[in-house]
Amino acid sequence: MxxxxxxxxxxxxxxxxxxxxxxxxxNSVLIDEQSSDGKLKITITANREIKSxxxxxxxxxxxxxxxDYxxxxxxxxxxxxxxxxxxELAAVAKDGMPNIPGMDSFFK
Incomplete structure (x- = not known):
């Protein structure tokens, strides 16, 4: 034990x-978003830090x-x-969890 x-x-x-x-x-995964008319463009990291x-x-x-934009x-x-x-973080956490019956439902 x-x-x-x-x-x-x-x-x-x-x-x-x-x-x-x-x-x-x-920090290096960039997400681009823009307004529907393309007048505003934002780049943000997956850690939610505005880059541009x-x-x-x-x-x-x-x-x-x-x-508003x-x-x-x-x-x-x-x-x-x-x-x-x-x-991404849930996948890492799930991979590191011990195999406990019923725990899979927490990561879906």
């Missing part, structure tokens, strides 16, 4: 390291319109980044 606990502790440490490496890798914002000059003429487009980009992030 003590060996099983030590093995699980080793597996946990290995999984923690894999999660750390995955988080670092997700490009906008058509016409958006600078209407503050309210620009704010930013909110809508940033929210879409963040949603996509969150999905990628959660999927």
């Amino acid at each position: 003590f060996g099983d606990i030590m093995g699980m502790m080793g597996k946990l440490k290995e999984t923690q390291e894999k999660v750390k490496q995955t988080k670092e890798r997700l 914002i490009e906008m058509d000059e016409t958006l600078l003429q209407d503050k309210e319109q620009l704010e 930013l909110v809508l487009t940033l929210n879409k980009a963040i949603e996509k980044a969150t999905n990628v992030n959660e999927t």
